[in-house]
Amino acid sequence: xxxxxxxxxxxxxxxxxxxxxxxxxxxxxxxxxxxxxxxxxxxxxxxxxxxxxxxxxxxxxxxxxxxxxxxxxxxxxxxxxxxxxxxxxxxxxxxxxxxxxxxxxxxxxxxxxxxxxxxxxxxxxxxxxxxxx
Amino acid sequence: xxxxxxxxxxxxxxxxxxxxxxxxxxxxxxxxxxxxxxxxxxxxxxxxxxxxxxxxxxxxxxxxxxxxxxxxxxxxxxxxxxxxxxxxxxxxxxxxxxxxxxxxxxxxxxxxxxxxxxxxxxxxxxxxxxxxx
Numbered sequence: 731x732x733x734x735x736x737x738x739x740x741x742x743x744x745x746x747x748x749x750x751x752x753x754x755x756x757x758x759x760x761x762x763x764x765x766x767x768x769x770x771x772x773x774x775x776x777x778x779x780x781x782x783x784x785x786x787x788x789x790x791x792x793x794x795x796x797x798x799x800x801x802x803x804x805x806x807x808x809x810x811x812x813x814x815x816x817x818x819x820x821x822x823x824x825x826x827x828x829x830x831x832x833x834x835x836x837x838x839x840x841x842x843x844x845x846x847x848x849x850x851x852x853x854x855x856x857x858x859x860x861x862x863x
Numbered sequence: 864x865x866x867x868x869x870x871x872x873x874x875x876x877x878x879x880x881x882x883x884x885x886x887x888x889x890x891x892x893x894x895x896x897x898x899x900x901x902x903x904x905x906x907x908x909x910x911x912x913x914x915x916x917x918x919x920x921x922x923x924x925x926x927x928x929x930x931x932x933x934x935x936x937x938x939x940x941x942x943x944x945x946x947x948x949x950x951x952x953x954x955x956x957x958x959x960x961x962x963x964x965x966x967x968x969x970x971x972x973x974x975x976x977x978x979x980x981x982x983x984x985x986x987x988x989x990x991x992x993x994x995x996x
Contacts (some may be wrong), residue, residue, distance in 0.1 A: 743920055749885025751939055753971040754878065782927035787876055788970065793960030801962070804937070804973060806884055815923035827926030829934070837921065838886040840937060840973065 741816035745837065757784040759805055766810065766834065771821055791800050805841060807834040872958050874949035878970065890917040892938055899943065899967065904954055938974060940967040 736742060759782040763769045770776040782803070784792070795801060814835050816825045834841045869875060872919045893914040898901045903909040915936065917925070928934060947968050967974045 743923070746920075749884050750888040751941060752882025753884050754945075755883040758969050787879075788948060788961075790874055790876070790889055791961035792963070793949060793958075794963035795960060796911055796948075798963055804971070808884055812887075815921060816926060825926075827928060828921075828924035828962060830925070830927035830931055836924075837889050838937070 736811075736814070737818040739816065740814050740818055740856050742811075742813040745813050753806065755785075756788050757782055759783075759803075763822065767820075770831075785830070807839045807841065810834040810836075812822040812839060814836050869944075869947070870951040871948050871949055872949065875944075875946040876948050878946050886939065888918075888939065889921050890915055892916075892936075899940070900953075905965075940972045940974070943967040943969075943972040945970050945972060 758843050761769075762778045762780075783797065812835070815828050817828055817831060817833055817835060818825055819831055819833060832841055893916065894902075895911045895913075917993055945968070948961050950961055950964060950965060950966055950968060951958055952964055961969050
């Protein structure tokens with residue numbers, strides 16, 4: 731099964747013909763996982779070392795993050811399909827509405843993770859288990 | 864002062880010439896506030912009745928949200944400027960890095976609010992103090 735397959739019972743809708751707004755990728759998250767199926771269900775599911783590489787253009791914006799208890803990291807999974815409204819998550823036996831699960835498969839694919847920063851640098855930040863570059 | 868003015872000490876960067884990805888507006892949030900300056904600092908700052916209107920196209924995706932303890936609502940402030948990396952928040956006397964504050968002024972303007980759903984319907988959801996349509 732590849733990332734874009736639809737599972738039995740899942741419901742897709744027709745998306746609008748054009749986008750309403752654009753986003754800039756302010757950086758890249760490097761992880762050991764190369765496809766969605768391999769990703770842990772949540773951050774507690776792995777001790778892997780991951781890296782957030784922030785575009786140096788935005789480095790000034792990191793000022794003061796070391797004083798934050800948590801950072802909310804929104805990431806865009808650019809290959810996740812965006813049209814499913816009912817989904818069959820791997821960890822559930824039943825179908826779930828897209829807005830009741832944290833799946834990256836949604837109209838605007840922005841899963842959120844809350845990270846406690848520990849070592850902010852000029853170009854990155856993270857929590858225990860994250861490496862900074 | 865209008866929303867797009869720059870305050871003393873704030874630092875802007877040159878944004879990329881094009882977007883990396885697009886988003887769909889899946890609905891609209893209706894509030895009593897018509898400009899950013901009037902908005903409360905956070906949800907505890909007001910008891911105003913607000914409404915989330917979900918595009919009926921996506922209504923199926925609400926299945927099961929009543930079982931969620933919280934919903935994370937990401938909203939796109941389309942008129943917020945996106946180029947400031949150091950900001951002078953109204954509630955602080957010093958300058959702050961963009962990634963250390965929750966300001967909607969950021970490269971991808973997606974503030975997040977966590978809402979406890981109480982009355983999901985076919986076309987909306989929310990918490991105490993939010994009205995559903």
